[in-house]
Structures are given as structure tokens and as C-alpha cells.
Amino acid sequence: MNRQQFLEFAKGKVLILDGATGTNLMKAGLPSGVCPEAWILEHKDVMMDLQRRYAGSGANIVYAPTFTGNRIKLAEFGLEKDIEKINTELVKLAREAVGPDVLVAGDVTMTGRQLKPVGDLDFEELIEVYKQQISILQKAGCDIIVVETMMSLQECRAALIAAKEISDMAVMVTMTFEADGRTLFGSTAEAGAICLESLGACAVGANCSTGPDKMEEIIRDMARVTNIPIIAKPNAGLPKVTPDGSTEYDMAPEVFVEEMERLIKAGASIIGGCCGTTPEFIAGLSARYKGEMKIEPVDEEGRPLARKINGHRYLCSERRALSFDLDDLFMIVGERINPTGKKKLQKELLEGSLDMVSEFARSQEQEGASILDINVGMGGIDEKDMMLKVLEEVMTITDLPLCIDSSSAEVMEAALRIYPGRALINSISLEKGKAEAFLPLARKYGAMFILLPLSPEGLPKDTDEKISNIKELSQKAYDMGLTIEDIIVDGLVATVGADPKAALNTLDTIEYCHENGFATVGGLSNISFGLPERSNVNTAFLTMAIEKGLTMAIANPAQEMLVNAAFASDLLMNKEGADLRYIQRMQLYAAAREAAKEAAREAANNPVASVSVATQMLGTAPAKEDVSFPGDNIIDIIKQDVIDGARRKIEKDTKKAVEMGVEPKAILDEALMPAINEVGDYFDKGKFFLPQLIAGAEAMKISIGILEPLLQKDADPDKKLPTVIIATVHGDIHDIGKNLVALMLKNYGFNVIDLGKDVPAEVIIKAAKDNDACVIALSALMTTTMKEMKNVIELARKEQVKARIMVGGAVVTEEYSQEIGADGYSADAAEAVRVIKKILRIG
Incomplete structure (x- = not known):
């Protein structure tokens, strides 16, 4: 079937x-x-x-x-x-x-x-x-x-x-x-x-x-x-x-x-x-x-439930959905992850560094982007390999849906294949072979795409030709099973300095698309090329385009005047939610300006003081990598590395801290431990999820690997760290949760002996005896195997093992742990550390 x-x-x-x-x-x-x-x-x-x-x-x-x-x-x-x-x-x-x-x-x-x-x-x-x-x-x-x-x-x-x-x-x-x-x-x-x-x-x-x-x-x-x-x-x-x-x-x-x-x-x-x-x-x-069907679906208020609405568009990342229609709030596609014209980013990509990519991903989300454009096309690198590396990096940092930007069908397919969400393709045109190569990819991988109304002859000479190209390419898409909701038309902004009617032609195109059910997007910078004070032209043009129905623009969300004008336009057009969004943005900028003033005061007293993210948002500060950090700030940097899960960056920063003479114990106590606690807290509150929790723990592990030999020199030989035996119970071969608990416990200094998965009760109890364990941590993912936990607890009592027993896993509940006589229950890896500390009555 x-x-x-x-x-x-x-x-x-x-x-x-x-x-x-x-x-x-x-x-x-x-x-x-x-x-x-x-x-x-x-x-x-x-x-x-x-x-x-x-x-x-x-x-x-x-x-x-x-x-x-x-x-x-x-x-x-x-x-x-x-x-x-x-x-x-x-x-x-x-x-x-x-x-x-x-x-x-x-x-x-x-x-x-x-x-x-x-x-x-x-x-x-x-x-x-x-x-x-x-x-x-x-x-x-x-x-x-x-x-x-x-x-x-x-x-x-x-x-x-x-x-x-x-x-x-x-x-x-x-x-x-x-x-x-x-x-x-x-x-x-x-x-x-x-x-x-x-x-x-x-x-x-x-x-x-x-x-x-x-x-x-x-x-x-x-x-x-x-x-x-x-x-x-x-x-x-x-x-x-x-x-x-x-x-x-x-x-x-x-x-x-x-x-x-x-x-x-x-x-x-x-x-x-x-x-x-x-x-x-x-x-x-x-x-x-x-x-x-005899029962009508209803929403929380008892009203008929609206299923997927015709005219709505849907994009998503692995962890966030984005729904919009033609008259929803204007959106920004963050353009900064693109090496074109960015010499520093080009240099980093050539060196294999993704520090700027990470920073651009974080900052653009903070600054209000709804989607992030990812483009790594440049000479001197393997574009496909770099695209996959950048995607992996960005997906651990942001929940925003991504727009994959490449002229190579091979690169595009590799990216769409690995992306765990519904992506936006940038872009597909009528240029020779482009539609034939890219439309099947949109269909196969369920992506939306930006329709660029170029023909094999190049730029359309007027609005009529542009509309003709839109009709021809959209029909090709329909013939492949795609729909109008899968398409976002690029208004194809030309330079007004070269063609006085360029803005008017684009506005006419946007209006045509809006009236005929197409979502629209535009890259703004072309309109003002060659003119002085370009931001004035870009901003004026954007507000006119929004009035004509522009859905989104590819832009830098840190451009204060541009974005503020866009949000104000939505407010004046009485779009739902525009008032709150505008007010919140103004509050953000007020806070940012205050932070900038504070940074200026600090800089007056300390020329190498760090610059806050808020200051960078206003466009008045250099990127983070250009800032020199004093010794007392490197602790904050390492802490942030753990929170961000910056596995590549933390190694460099930890080594730098050691070279600067920062005590290894201070790095552990003042940066790593508070950071992993914060990561765990974010996880508990639903702000972070498993990938971020693992990334933070792995970043901390890298830093500890550098510090461990130095810490051992000063360690008290008589001080024995508590030993924890951890295992997935007999019959259960799932171990992701157990592995994460083991990693977190190791990061907190426990001596963890990981017995693996599908471990018989006898093996667990013998390991606890042989290693004088203080805690036995048991994991089960299936209801069919969770009863093995009770077998381990009963055997431990029979053998008079003194170790306290903690249980956890997707199917295990606190009530179940109490029924089988466990000493503690942990819902997740972050909580496991706190539970063990509690049952051992330490720190």
C-alpha cells in the first residue's frame, strides 16, 4: 500500500x-x-x-x-x-x-x-x-x-x-x-x-x-x-x-x-x-x-480544532517549529554566516575554525532573526565538507530553522539529507539545469525553496518578464508535487543607482506575489549599492516593501535602524503581536545602551576590559575574537564555553588560562563547576535539551583533561573520591542515558566504573563489593526490563552491600523507585549528580 x-x-x-x-x-x-x-x-x-x-x-x-x-x-x-x-x-x-x-x-x-x-x-x-x-x-x-x-x-x-x-x-x-x-x-x-x-x-x-x-x-x-x-x-x-x-x-x-x-x-x-x-x-x-468519525476535534477551549491551515507555511529545526502566512509579522533571515566580503570569516574557514560561525549563530538569534542562512561557498575549501561541519556546529547552538544557501546541487543534497528539520533552499531559478537539479531535492527532502526569477538569459528586463519567470518556475514545482506553500519568491532587488525603476519594479513584484498567494523574500543591500549613507535607502525601501506584503528579508539583524523600522512598520499596519514585539525590541535596546555605557566606564579604567554581547548588538563593538581578555575574565570565558558547548574553543581557552597563571583549581571551582551546574539547571527548566547537555558536559570534559595532570600534583593522596558503579540492567541494551549520567558524574569528580549495558545483577553486586562502591546507579529504558532493578536491590541486601542505590531511565518513576526500595531516583543526568550528593550527604 x-x-x-x-x-x-x-x-x-x-x-x-x-x-x-x-x-x-x-x-x-x-x-x-x-x-x-x-x-x-x-x-x-x-x-x-x-x-x-x-x-x-x-x-x-x-x-x-x-x-x-x-x-x-x-x-x-x-x-x-x-x-x-x-x-x-x-x-x-x-x-x-x-x-x-x-x-x-x-x-x-x-x-x-x-x-x-x-x-x-x-x-x-x-x-x-x-x-x-x-x-x-x-x-x-x-x-x-x-x-x-x-x-x-x-x-x-x-x-x-x-x-x-x-x-x-x-x-x-x-x-x-x-x-x-x-x-x-x-x-x-x-x-x-x-x-x-x-x-x-x-x-x-x-x-x-x-x-x-x-x-x-x-x-x-x-x-x-x-x-x-x-x-x-x-x-x-x-x-x-x-x-x-x-x-x-x-x-x-x-x-x-x-x-x-x-x-x-x-x-x-x-x-x-x-x-x-x-x-x-x-x-x-x-x-x-x-x-x-463521530467525534469532532476541538481545541483547549472547546472550539473546532483548526488542522493545518491552507496558506500557512511551516519550517522547523529539530527543536522549534516556525509557522507563518502572508500577513504575519515580518521576519529576518540572518545573513551573517556567509564568507562573501568577510575576510576574517574566510580566514577562519580556511583554518578550519568555526568560532565566528558559532558567534554569528548565537548573536543573530539574540538579535531577532527567525531563520539563519548558511553559506560557506568560497575558494580554497571543500564546500560540502565545510557545509556539514558548519551545520553540525550551528545545530548545537541555535534552535532556529536554517536556510541552506549553495549553488551546488551536491552540497545542497548533502546538507538537506543531514538536516534534522524542514529547511529552506536558497535558491532555485530557471538558469540552465538549476530547476532540474534542485526541485527534486526540495521534493525528496520536504524542503521549502526560494524561487529566484532568473531565466537562462539572466536578469529579467522588467516586471512582466519577472512575473513570467515566476509562473514558469512555480508550474515546474507544481508538476513535481510541490505546492505554492512550498515557495518563497525572491523579489530580485536590483540597484537603483543603475536603474531608477529598480525599487518600483521590485515593489510591483512583491505586490503581485502577495495578491496571488506567494510568500516573498528579498536581499536588501543591492538596492543602495554605490550610494552614500546606504542604510537610509535600505531602511526606506524595506518599509515600502513590507507595506506591499514582503514576508521576510535576508539581512543582518544587528542593523538597528533597519530592523526597528521593520518592526515599527508591522506595528503601524496593525499586525497581530506587532505591538508587543516592537516594545520588547525597544526594551532590549535600552538595556543594551545601558550595558554599552557601563562597558565604556569599565574600559576607561581598564583598557583591555571585555565587551558585552549587548554592546555588540548595537554594532559598536568588535567581534569577540578581537578582544583581549584580562586574567580575571578568562574564568567567565571558560564558563561560557561550557554553557555554549564550545568544544573546539574551550581547549584553547583553558590552555590560555593556564599559561596566564590562573590556578587549575580556580578554573575548576569558579568556571567549570558553576557552568555545568547552570547547564543542568537550564536542562531541568526545559531551556536546554539533550544535545546541549551533552555538548556542555563534553566541553567540560575537554577542559578537565587539560587540568587533570595539574590538579593531581596538588591532590591529597589520602583523599579518596566516592566510587559509583553504573550499569544498564540485564536485558536492556539502551545506554544513552546511562552514558550521560556517567559523564556528568566523572566531571564532578566521582570515580565512575561503567559496567555497560545488559549487565546481570550478580556482576553489578560483585563490582560494588570489589571496588568498595558508595553508590550503584541503575538505568532501564524499557518497561520489560525495569523490574531487573528490583532484582539488583534484593541481591544487594542479601549480600549486605552497603552501597546506596539510585535508579533512573525513561520508564522509571519516583513512585516505582520507592516501591522497589531504591535509595534515590533521578529523572535525568543533571539531577543524578544532586541525588547522589544528597544520599551520600556531601557538598
């Missing part, structure tokens, strides 16, 4: 999915620590009975039990060579169980290895892993593919790209979200839905991690920005430990069925159950909801 066929199949009705597999198989005897797929093939009757019951309960779609059937997962059990046999037999088993009238979905999930830069897995390798499994699933006879329980939007993209490159099968994707409504990697529901729909998913949604009562906002947020079906597959509430030591969920079938109405009202039309649900749950859903 292809995507269009699936959309027709799902149109106007509620479809029913199956319920849990893992928790039901555990009840049927699946032991922890074995390969589930292999066990199922040894106990086919158990799986077939479960799936027959799901089909008999009214499920329209049943998942084949191929959840961990990729080669990386299977390699954990030495079964990677049997991947084709295992996946093929499991699909055939599912088909035999449910018959011809129920769709069989080939089930795909995470590999357990993390993508770079968080882990060691290359993106292209991950795509190949998914291609291999999906190819087998298609050949085995699956009707559709489901990619489920995903924490990383980038891994979702890898699976979708893999499927599209080898198959036309419809692909559903569901992600799992934390309590704050974001994935572990910080993706919002909106960003995930926008990205995945644009990339070709036939349905998107959420599964696992929570009961239906906690999933409502996630589903509604997805429904607002998509037109494809929304999936809701929650758990049966929260896990509880029963007196016999097994794990049960606290929501009865009738309560679950009742609660699911709120998810249908929020916009879900494909519903089922995850952990803890059984065929009884699915039977209840089918009896009440299956078939024609």
Missing part, C-alpha cells in the same frame, strides 16, 4: 491499531535478556494467539513483531546474519495470524546506538541499516511500515529516507515524548510532525511513555500543523510493582477507552495501545470508536 492509498484508506474514519506486544509476551514467559524475535520464533503459538486476539478485537492494523529486528540490535545476540530469515518468518507469522483483511505493519525502531555527534553512528550507516530491514519487510509481504517509539527526530528521518529510497510503501511514524512534551533530544510535537509530513510520512503521532491523559497536548500540537492522520498509542497508565514482583499498569480497559476520547478530540484518528494494554483494551476501542 503506497502513501496515497493509505490516505484514502484512512480518510474520514477512526482506524484501530493493536496493543502491547512486549508486556504481554513477558506475561507469557518471555525472559529478560533474550532476543525477543528469536524467542517468538521458538514460541510461535504465543505470538499468533496474541495477534489473532488483536485482529478479533477489531484492529485494522497489527504490527509484525520485528521491533528489534535490525542488524545492530540482532548483533547484540549474535544473530545479525539471520536478519532476513528472522524478519521474513515474523511477517509471515503475523499474516497467518490476522488473515487477509487486517493490514500487517512491518515494525521498525531505534538501533540502540546513537548518531554522531552524541554517539558514534554515522547517519548514512543508519540509513543503510534501515534500508536492509525495510527491504526484507517489504519482500516478506508487509502492507505498510511503522517506525515507532522514536526519541530522535533524526533517527525518524533516517528510517523515512531509507524507506523512500527503496520502496513506495506507506510509512507511519510515532515518537515518544517526555513529561515536558518534548522528546529526549528536545523535539517538540510540532517540529516532529512538520518535518515528518514534509518528508513523506503517511501518518505521525506518539506512542509509549505515558497514559492517554498525558498525551492530549502532544496530539493536539501535531494536529494543528499537519493534514495527515494523527496516531495515538499510549500506555495503560503508569507501571506499578505488584506484591509478587511483577510489573502491572494502573489503568483498567474501561478507563483507558474512556480516556482515549480526549485524544480523538485532540485530533487523533488512528488509535491503539502500547505498554500494558491487551486485546481487551483494543476490543473496547473498536466497539466505541472504530469506523466513521
Whole structure:
């Protein structure tokens, strides 16, 4: 079944999915620590009975039990060579169980290895892993593919790209979200839905991690920005430990069925159950909801829910969504990450340094840019390699959506392929071969694009020719399946000094586009080329263009007069939210001016005093790299390096501090420790997400690596650091959370012994005894393995181990930790440090 066929199949009705597999198989005897797929093939009757019951309960779609059937997962059990046999037999088993009238979905999930830069897995390798499994699933006879329980939007993209490159099968994707409504990697529901729909998913949604009562906002947020079906597959509430030591969920079938109405009202039309649900749950859903849509989706106020609005445009990064229409607030595309005319940036790129790139990314976001343009085209470098490096750097610094700016189709595809969001292509024209090379990339990777109305003959001679080019190129886009909402037309600003009608022609073009439903963009600087006091001309032209309907401009957001005039124009045009935005901007500049005055006073007393970011925002200060820092300020610089996750920069700054004579202990105590505490605090408050937390911890690790030999010289040989044994419990092969906790603890000075993943209780307890550990830290990601934590705690008591035990992981709750007798519970890596300090009663 292809995507269009699936959309027709799902149109106007509620479809029913199956319920849990893992928790039901555990009840049927699946032991922890074995390969589930292999066990199922040894106990086919158990799986077939479960799936027959799901089909008999009214499920329209049943998942084949191929959840961990990729080669990386299977390699954990030495079964990677049997991947084709295992996946093929499991699909055939599912088909035999449910018959011809129920769709069989080939089930795909995470590999357990993390993508770079968080882990060691290359993106292209991950795509190949998914291609291999999906190819087998298609050949085995699956009707559709489901990619489920995903924490990383980038891994979702890898699976979708893999499927599209080898198959036309419809692909559903569901992600799992934390309590704050974001994935572990910080993706919002909106960003995930926008990205995945644009990339070709036939349905998107959420599964696992929570009961239906906690999933409502996630589903509604997805429904607002998509037109494809929304999936809701929650758990049966929260896990509880029963007196016999097994794990049960606290929501009865009738309560679950009742609660699911709120998810249908929020916009879900494909519903089922995850952990803890059984065929009884699915039977209840089918009896009440299956078939024609009877429940109208509503928003928080009970009003009809507006699904994705025609005329709205959507861009997103991994962690932020941007929605706009033709009459929304004017936006700035930050232009500074572009080496053209910037000798210092050119020099840094040639040297492989990304310091200025990082600073430009941070400052442009602070200064009000909505999108960042990324251009690294210049002589003397490998543009594709540099583009990928810059993207990796910028994506750890800013949440803003990116505009990929390159004239090379090879560079453009490499960038779009790796970018974990919905990007904007800059640009596509009718120049020879350009549309033919770039439009397929926009279609394949779900990108928007800037339409540049150039023809093979070059610049259009007048407005009529410009409009003709717009019509011709947009029609080419429509023929490829793109829509008018995927296009932003460049007004093609010419120089008024050479052509007195240049501004008028561009304004006419903008007006035409606005009247005909096209969003517009313009680069402003050309208009004033060769004239004195160019900012006056640029500013006047921009306000006129905004009045004609200009959507956005490629500009430097630090240009005070230009941006202030743009925001004031929106205010005068009575655009919603313009008043608050203008006032906030003026407050920002008032604060910046005060900061500039303070910096001037400091400079009068100390000629080499640092210059604040606020002063730089006003355009009155040199870039950071031009400033000389006194000894007392290098501490602040290193601290900021940790907060920014500036892994390249912190090594240089730490060495500089040591050369200047700053005490290593002062760097540790006054820069690194306060910085990592601040990073943890930002993470707790939802300002930072997993990538920033890891980047900060890694930056600190680099600095400590330089300081450690110097600190050891002064260390007290009698002072023994507390030892922590850390492990992912037996049967669980997920370790990203555990690895991050270990890194954070090491950074805080603990002696961490990391036993890895899938570690038996006996091994953990022996390591604790042998190393006289003060703490045992246990991690589990799956509900099917979390009960192993209780086994470790019971064994520790039996063996009279004195170490305190802390537990954590995506499925673990504080209530669960108390039920199994743990000494502490940590929701995340940042909290783990505080919990251990608390239970050990230190600092």
C-alpha cells in the first residue's frame, strides 16, 4: 500500500491499531535478556494467539513483531546474519495470524546506538541499516511500515529516507515524548510532525511513555500543523510493582477507552495501545470508536480544532517549529554566516575554525532573526565538507530553522539529507539545469525553496518578464508535487543607482506575489549599492516593501535602524503581536545602551576590559575574537564555553588560562563547576535539551583533561573520591542515558566504573563489593526490563552491600523507585549528580 492509498484508506474514519506486544509476551514467559524475535520464533503459538486476539478485537492494523529486528540490535545476540530469515518468518507469522483483511505493519525502531555527534553512528550507516530491514519487510509481504517509539527526530528521518529510497510503501511514524512534551533530544510535537509530513510520512503521532491523559497536548500540537492522520498509542497508565514482583499498569480497559476520547478530540484518528494494554483494551476501542468519525476535534477551549491551515507555511529545526502566512509579522533571515566580503570569516574557514560561525549563530538569534542562512561557498575549501561541519556546529547552538544557501546541487543534497528539520533552499531559478537539479531535492527532502526569477538569459528586463519567470518556475514545482506553500519568491532587488525603476519594479513584484498567494523574500543591500549613507535607502525601501506584503528579508539583524523600522512598520499596519514585539525590541535596546555605557566606564579604567554581547548588538563593538581578555575574565570565558558547548574553543581557552597563571583549581571551582551546574539547571527548566547537555558536559570534559595532570600534583593522596558503579540492567541494551549520567558524574569528580549495558545483577553486586562502591546507579529504558532493578536491590541486601542505590531511565518513576526500595531516583543526568550528593550527604 503506497502513501496515497493509505490516505484514502484512512480518510474520514477512526482506524484501530493493536496493543502491547512486549508486556504481554513477558506475561507469557518471555525472559529478560533474550532476543525477543528469536524467542517468538521458538514460541510461535504465543505470538499468533496474541495477534489473532488483536485482529478479533477489531484492529485494522497489527504490527509484525520485528521491533528489534535490525542488524545492530540482532548483533547484540549474535544473530545479525539471520536478519532476513528472522524478519521474513515474523511477517509471515503475523499474516497467518490476522488473515487477509487486517493490514500487517512491518515494525521498525531505534538501533540502540546513537548518531554522531552524541554517539558514534554515522547517519548514512543508519540509513543503510534501515534500508536492509525495510527491504526484507517489504519482500516478506508487509502492507505498510511503522517506525515507532522514536526519541530522535533524526533517527525518524533516517528510517523515512531509507524507506523512500527503496520502496513506495506507506510509512507511519510515532515518537515518544517526555513529561515536558518534548522528546529526549528536545523535539517538540510540532517540529516532529512538520518535518515528518514534509518528508513523506503517511501518518505521525506518539506512542509509549505515558497514559492517554498525558498525551492530549502532544496530539493536539501535531494536529494543528499537519493534514495527515494523527496516531495515538499510549500506555495503560503508569507501571506499578505488584506484591509478587511483577510489573502491572494502573489503568483498567474501561478507563483507558474512556480516556482515549480526549485524544480523538485532540485530533487523533488512528488509535491503539502500547505498554500494558491487551486485546481487551483494543476490543473496547473498536466497539466505541472504530469506523466513521463521530467525534469532532476541538481545541483547549472547546472550539473546532483548526488542522493545518491552507496558506500557512511551516519550517522547523529539530527543536522549534516556525509557522507563518502572508500577513504575519515580518521576519529576518540572518545573513551573517556567509564568507562573501568577510575576510576574517574566510580566514577562519580556511583554518578550519568555526568560532565566528558559532558567534554569528548565537548573536543573530539574540538579535531577532527567525531563520539563519548558511553559506560557506568560497575558494580554497571543500564546500560540502565545510557545509556539514558548519551545520553540525550551528545545530548545537541555535534552535532556529536554517536556510541552506549553495549553488551546488551536491552540497545542497548533502546538507538537506543531514538536516534534522524542514529547511529552506536558497535558491532555485530557471538558469540552465538549476530547476532540474534542485526541485527534486526540495521534493525528496520536504524542503521549502526560494524561487529566484532568473531565466537562462539572466536578469529579467522588467516586471512582466519577472512575473513570467515566476509562473514558469512555480508550474515546474507544481508538476513535481510541490505546492505554492512550498515557495518563497525572491523579489530580485536590483540597484537603483543603475536603474531608477529598480525599487518600483521590485515593489510591483512583491505586490503581485502577495495578491496571488506567494510568500516573498528579498536581499536588501543591492538596492543602495554605490550610494552614500546606504542604510537610509535600505531602511526606506524595506518599509515600502513590507507595506506591499514582503514576508521576510535576508539581512543582518544587528542593523538597528533597519530592523526597528521593520518592526515599527508591522506595528503601524496593525499586525497581530506587532505591538508587543516592537516594545520588547525597544526594551532590549535600552538595556543594551545601558550595558554599552557601563562597558565604556569599565574600559576607561581598564583598557583591555571585555565587551558585552549587548554592546555588540548595537554594532559598536568588535567581534569577540578581537578582544583581549584580562586574567580575571578568562574564568567567565571558560564558563561560557561550557554553557555554549564550545568544544573546539574551550581547549584553547583553558590552555590560555593556564599559561596566564590562573590556578587549575580556580578554573575548576569558579568556571567549570558553576557552568555545568547552570547547564543542568537550564536542562531541568526545559531551556536546554539533550544535545546541549551533552555538548556542555563534553566541553567540560575537554577542559578537565587539560587540568587533570595539574590538579593531581596538588591532590591529597589520602583523599579518596566516592566510587559509583553504573550499569544498564540485564536485558536492556539502551545506554544513552546511562552514558550521560556517567559523564556528568566523572566531571564532578566521582570515580565512575561503567559496567555497560545488559549487565546481570550478580556482576553489578560483585563490582560494588570489589571496588568498595558508595553508590550503584541503575538505568532501564524499557518497561520489560525495569523490574531487573528490583532484582539488583534484593541481591544487594542479601549480600549486605552497603552501597546506596539510585535508579533512573525513561520508564522509571519516583513512585516505582520507592516501591522497589531504591535509595534515590533521578529523572535525568543533571539531577543524578544532586541525588547522589544528597544520599551520600556531601557538598
